[in-house]
Amino acid sequence: MSATVLTVDDSKTMRQMLSMCLSGAGFNVVTAEDGADGIEKLKESEPDVVITDINMPIMDGFEFIETVRGGGFNARLPILVLTTESDAAKKARARDAGATGWIVKPFDPEKLISAVNRVAP
Amino acid sequence: MQLDSIRETYFAECVDQLAELETGLFTISSDGPDIETVNSVFRAVHSIKGGAGAFALDKLVSFAHVFENALDVIRNDLSQSSESRIDLLLRSADVLTDIVQAAKDDSEPVDFTEIAAELEKEFNLEAEPEEEEVAFDVVPISLDDLEIEVEENKNRFEISFAPKQELYLNGHDPQKIFRELMDLGECTITPDDSRVAGLERHDLANDHLSWTITLETTSLENEVQAVFEWVLDACELDIKEIETGSAADADFSIDDFLDDVSDLPEVEEDDPGLAPAPELDEGVSAIEAISEVAGIDDLSSGEALAGKPEAAPSPKAAETKEKPKTSKSIRVDSEKVDRLINLMGEMVISQSMLTLQVNEAGFASASPTGLALNELQTLTREIQSSVMSIRAQPIKPVFMRMSRVVREVCSATGKKAHLVLEGEHTEVDTTVIEGLSDPLTHMIRNSVDHGIESIEDRVAAGKPEAGEIKLVASHSSGKIVIEIHDDGGGINRDKVLSLAIDKGIVSPEAKLSDEEIDNLIFAPGFSTADEITDVSGRGVGMDVVRQSIQGLGGRVNISSIPGKGSVFTMSLPLTLAILDGMLVKTADQMFVIPVSSMIETIRLKSADVFQIGDQHMVFKLRNQLIPIVDVGPELGFADKRTQYDEGTVLVVESGNNSMSAFLVDSIVGQQQVVIKSMESNYARIPSIAAATILGNGRIALILDVEEIVSRKVREVPPQPVLDEIA
Incomplete structure (x- = not known):
């Protein structure tokens, strides 16, 4: 059974893009529109990997990761941060929140897949 | 093909983001900055940039980047917002809109160097060296060329890897890191339990296994380093390159390790730190087992850590936190709605036919038939208004566009003016909204160009330098009324009258009221070449404006008070159906x-x-x-x-x-x-x-x-x- 990836991004473009790349590589893809929606989808779909944007309305990426790491979810769940912000401070903050790794936008599909594979079970 | 459709989605989304951007900036300019609005503005530019990167729209990315940095200054410190800065951001939003449009049409790129420089100067941004980010460039590589090297140039690395607790808490798994290393070449992984104290002094937070790994690979050191990219701060890592040739076998192989593991003492099931080692067949599961033995599994779940679950916000709490109100909406093809409205029209007709028949048949209104008919009439009316409301939209987007018009005309004429909106949430049928944009644009241009006086004249008249254009929408007895107020000089009636007489629009003897003189500007042939300016005169006179408003089933007129300003008043039907x-x-x-x-x-x-x-x-x-x-x-x-x-x-x-x-x-x-x-x-x-x-x-x-x-x-x-x- 192929792994399921949950993508959390407020931009429909990015969601479609991620879905296309990931499903092309054989992953099942579940999408969410913001952190709060991500939490809902996390409960429903129990993904193996999560990819989240940082800048989102309602619940941003940091808050989303903190919530997931706060308990009640698979604690070994890898969470990758997808963001155009490549600066160290953002990465550090994501890591502090509990992010597993990051992918810099614009992403190269191959790099995306290898990043997901790196943490997928 | 799929990329094309995503590209379409992207540009459709850009339209929304740009509207959000403009609305936000506009709100900031009128109500002052608040963090919610600034964030939404930032997010809009950010999303545009994100998508642009994916499609390698470099110009768009680079301008959005500067824009984003400028917004970041305000986002980090709201007091950095000022009227002139917001004005600059609004102009930047216009440029961004143009760049998006150019990217969409694949047309002549828009030159933004000037405004980008202005942004950098105004917001003290350091001009960054352009970061070359290549997106979606697929470079064909022939594997045949690479194979030649494979057997040569083998590097040997000794890696000491000691994960900290954070590594496990962030969803990392040493096993996966090893898996990656194994992909690079031949690996020997040796566990080191020296950091794991005896059970009686075991510290869950800090006692973890560490590993020494020898790796023989054709990869370079930075490639090996890259495997640990995400865990650099969450472990102690030392990667040493060992001279090749001295291929001394590691003194502890994975097989030895398997033997060792099976020798580990059995522990109690309920011990939170340790679990019994299961049977081990393969290296990989051995590592997994070691993780478990070292309490990694429980550690990383966070539950084993005293205080952790209580301290962290539970997902439940996050869930019940009040969400900002977002209206749920679906996108429906407007043709479907049009069809619904047509059908509804037919229904109204059949219902009145039925009423006629029932009345002619002599049923009393209190009879069961009469009552049922009455109910049907009520329902029809309700359905009718619900269906019409589907197509109704707030007039706000059209109004927002006008702020751009005001800015454009101001910069073309050297005047100062700002736009004030009232009643922008008034809902109007989409068909009316579509038809309203052009005449409204023209009237706004006219108001700034002909209505608002030059800065000097305004100051001389004791008015503030910047003129005010007020756009007001309201509902009034089944119609929508839109007013455009300006606080300019008002209509120069003598000039208008003499122009109208010159052009034969009115006879020299005619006695016209002030109102009639004002409305002469709508007369066909009133605007002519010699008074067409860059701005208002785009070959369209106010007569065309009147015609298009009339085409929408509406009316327009103007009233003016000399020295105080003018008001265009338009009244339009709520629907064209x-x-x-x-x-x-x-x-x-x-x-x-x-x-x-x-x-x-x-x-x-x-x-x-x-x-x-x-x-x-x-x-x-x-x-x-x-x-x-x-x-x-x-x-x-x-x-x-x-x-x-x-x-x-x-x-x-x-x-x-x-x-x-x-x-x-x-x-x-x-x-x-x-x-x-x-x-x-x-x-x-x-x-x-x-x-x-x-x-x-x-x-x-x-x-x-x-x-x-x-x-x-x-x-x-x-x-x-x-x-x-x-």
């Missing part, structure tokens, strides 16, 4: 007169009717004479009447305040009628705006009041009552 009509009967025909253009109805008395010249009849309405439009003969359904002693007069007014007296045999009643276009079903007929189907299935024509009145007024100009005939 249904009309509030007055059903009248004349010459055995039914006609519909839009209620919106009616002023009053009067019983015809022959004493009020006068003849002017050979054929023109006028009606005395209080102190003035207005032309009579005898509807039957006018449309060729009857001969001109000889006696004016029977019938009803409907006093109607056109958009430019000209009045006429429509003469009909009788009034049948007021009802909502579904508009059926003549043009699309038959052909345009002079004097007829559209048709409708009545309850009895017959067709009634809807009169084009504007056209008829303006024709009549040309033939018989309204005049004050002369003493002799009064």
Whole structure:
């Protein structure tokens, strides 16, 4: 059974893009529109990997990761941060929140897949 | 192909983001900065940039990047916001809109160096060296070329890797890191349990296994380093390159390790730190087992850590946190809605047919049939208004676009003005909104260009430097009323009148009221080349504006106070699908007169009717004479009447305040009628705006009041009552 990836991004473009790349590589893809929606989808779909944007309305990426790491979810769940912000401070903050790794936008599909594979079970 | 559709999504999303950006900046400019709005503005630019990167729209990315950095300054410190900065950001938003459009159309790229430099200067941004981020560049690599090297140049690394607790808490798994290393080359992984103290002093947070790994690979050190990219701060890591050739075997192999593991002492099941080692068959599961033995599993779940679950916000708490109100919406093809509205129109017609039949059959309104019919009528009305509301949209997006128009005209004319919106949440039918944009743009241009005075003149008149254009929308008796106020100099009536006389629009003898003079600017042929400026004069005069408003079934006029400013007032129907009509009967025909253009109805008395010249009849309405439009003969359904002693007069007014007296045999009643276009079903007929189907299935024509009145007024100009005939 192929792994399921949950993508959390407020931009429909990015969601479609991620879905296309990931499903092309054989992953099942579940999408969410913001952190709060991500939490809902996390409960429903129990993904193996999560990819989240940082800048989102309602619940941003940091808050989303903190919530997931706060308990009640698979604690070994890898969470990758997808963001155009490549600066160290953002990465550090994501890591502090509990992010597993990051992918810099614009992403190269191959790099995306290898990043997901790196943490997928 | 799929990329094309994503590209489409991207540009569709850009439209929303740009609107969000403009709305946000506008809100900040009027209400001051608040973090929510600044965030949403930032997010809009950020998303545009994100998508642009994916499609390698480099220009867009680089401008959005500067824009984003500028916004970040305000986002980090709201006090950094100032009027001039917001103004610059608004102009930048315009440029961004242009760049997006150019990218979408694949057209000539927009030059943004100037405004980007301005942003960098204003927000003290350091000009960054352009970061070359290559997106979606697929470089074909021939594997054949690479294989030559494979057996040569083997590097040998010794890696010491000691994960900290954080590594496990962030969803990392040493096993996966090892898996990656194994992909690079031949690996020997040796666990080191020296950091794991005995059970009695075991510290869950800090005691973890560490590993020494020897890796023989063709990869370079930075490639090996890259495997640990995500865990650099969450472990102690040392990667040493060992000279090749001295391929001394590691003193502890994975097989030895397996033996060791099976020797580990059994521990109690309920010990949170340790779990019994299961049977081990392979290296990979051995590592997994070691993780478990070292308490990694439980550690990383966080539950084993004292205090952790309580300290962290539970997902439940996050969930119940109040979400900002977002209206759920779905996108529906507008054709589907149009079809629904058409069907609804048919339903209104069948319902009135049914009512007619029921009434003719003699059912009392209190009878079960009458009551059921009554209920059906109520339901139909409700469905009708719900269906119409689907197509209704707030007028805000159109209004927001006007702020850009104001800025453009200001920069072209060197004037200062700001736009104030009121009632922008007023909802209007989409079809009306679509048709409103052009005339509104033109009127706004006109208001800034001709209405607002130059800065010097304003200061001299004791007014603030910046003029104010106020755009107001409101609902008023089934119509939407839009007003454009400016606090400029008002209309120069002498100049307008003399221009109008020069151009033969009015006769030099004509005595016009102030209001009539003001409205001369809408007269066809009033705007001419010599007073067309860069801004207002794009080959369109105000007469065209009036025409397009009339095309929407609305009216427009202007009033002005010298020195204080002018107000354009437009009134438009809420929808173009249904009309509030007055059903009248004349010459055995039914006609519909839009209620919106009616002023009053009067019983015809022959004493009020006068003849002017050979054929023109006028009606005395209080102190003035207005032309009579005898509807039957006018449309060729009857001969001109000889006696004016029977019938009803409907006093109607056109958009430019000209009045006429429509003469009909009788009034049948007021009802909502579904508009059926003549043009699309038959052909345009002079004097007829559209048709409708009545309850009895017959067709009634809807009169084009504007056209008829303006024709009549040309033939018989309204005049004050002369003493002799009064």
